[in-house]
Amino acid sequence: MTQSLDDICQVRCIHTEKVEKARQYMLQDNIINSLAELFKCMGDPTRLKILHALQQQELCVCDLSVVVNSSESAVSHQLRLLRTQKLVKFRRDGKVIYYSLDDHHIGMLFNQGLEHVNE
Amino acid sequence: MTQSLDDICQVRCIHTEKVEKARQYMLQDNIINSLAELFKCMGDPTRLKILHALQQQELCVCDLSVVVNSSESAVSHQLRLLRTQKLVKFRRDGKVIYYSLDDHHIGMLFNQGLEHVNE
DNA sequence: CGTACACCTGAATTATTGTTCATATGTACA
DNA sequence: TGTACATATGAACAATAATTCAGGTGTACG
Numbered sequence: 501m502t503q504s505l506d507d508i509c510q511v512r513c514i515h516t517e518k519v520e521k522a523r524q525y526m527l528q529d530n531i532i533n534s535l536a537e538l539f540k541c542m543g544d545p546t547r548l549k550i551l552h553a554l555q556q557q558e559l560c561v562c563d564l565s566v567v568v569n570s571s572e573s574a575v576s577h578q579l580r581l582l583r584t585q586k587l588v589k590f591r592r593d594g595k596v597i598y599y600s601l602d603d604h605h606i607g608m609l610f611n612q613g614l615e616h617v618n619e
Numbered sequence: 620m621t622q623s624l625d626d627i628c629q630v631r632c633i634h635t636e637k638v639e640k641a642r643q644y645m646l647q648d649n650i651i652n653s654l655a656e657l658f659k660c661m662g663d664p665t666r667l668k669i670l671h672a673l674q675q676q677e678l679c680v681c682d683l684s685v686v687v688n689s690s691e692s693a694v695s696h697q698l699r700l701l702r703t704q705k706l707v708k709f710r711r712d713g714k715v716i717y718y719s720l721d722d723h724h725i726g727m728l729f730n731q732g733l734e735h736v737n738e
Numbered sequence: 739c740g741t742a743c744a745c746c747t748g749a750a751t752t753a754t755t756g757t758t759c760a761t762a763t764g765t766a767c768a
Numbered sequence: 769t770g771t772a773c774a775t776a777t778g779a780a781c782a783a784t785a786a787t788t789c790a791g792g793t794g795t796a797c798g
Contacts (some may be wrong), residue, residue: 514681514682514774515678515682518676518678519678519682519685522675522678522682522686525672525675532667532668535667535729535736536661536663536667537662539662539667539732540658540659542658543655543656543657543660543662544655544785544786545648545655546786548654549646552644553641557637559637559641560634560745562744563638563641566638570787571788572746573746573747574786576745576746577747577787580746586735592795595742595744595745605734606735609735610654612727612728613658613724615724616657616728617650617653617657681774690757691776692759695775695776696756696757697756698776699776711764713765713774714764714765714766716774716775
């Protein structure tokens with residue numbers, strides 16, 4: 501059962517109209533959660549390094565593990581996450597699997613983030 | 620002591636030139652880490668809801684806790700993180716503290732992320 | 739076939755993170 | 769000064785996530 505805004509605000513709320521407005525504006529939970537998953541994915545140094553390396557060129561797991569200085573197993577686990585979130589895609593060439601960025605948004609997010617970090 | 624690329628690649632590496640290229644392209648660790656902090660900050664549903672609500676209008680802690688349906692203490696902890704990462708700023712008006720987005724990049728990151736999520 | 743190699747996966751361990759609870763700070767106002 | 773209220777904070781606990789280790793796929797090639 502959902503509490504009504506009035507029930508809550510009788511007790512603690514200050515700006516009833518602002519809160520009401522914010523509630524109407526608020527995105528659905530499943531959208532917020534997907535978005536959180538996306539940013540969480542980009543919120544790890546190892547994964548960011550992977551993404552940044554792939555911005556430049558496609559690479560195999562073995563190469564990536566050297567570039568990001570992590571074990572192949574760890575990289576493989578991280579790549580699975582990135583795949584699930586559709587941040588990277590891959591193609592098979594014989595025994596080797598080449599990874600690359602899935603989507604132009606990722607590069608843009610990365611660069612936009614960089615601008616913020618560089619003040 | 621740092622391993623040289625040759626030492627590593629004698630054993631496991633496939634595409635030496637690609638790896639070398641990727642290594643030169645790679646960002647410094649402190650930059651990658653700052654970037655990871657930024658995205659990590661945006662990688663939590665509660666914090667995303669806070670940010671999204673603040674995209675629309677400034678709000679106080681009390682209001683926010685109702686909007687994101689979380690305790691005031693939890694919201695306050697999250698706001699500290701967002702403050703530290705310079706995602707939000709605040710102004711005091713008597714007893715009440717109003718929070719707002721610090722930087723236009725945040726809104727852009729948010730919207731860019733939304734586009735990815737909506738395929 | 740069977741071996742070699744690139745990669746994947748599950749379970750266990752360790753490290754991080756989010757929330758709660760109790761308490762502290764700072765401001766307004768009687 | 770004392771009380772009320774909005775917010776902040778530290779410590780503790782519970783939930784999640786990252787890495788390692790020990791196998792397990794799938795493909796190439798003799």
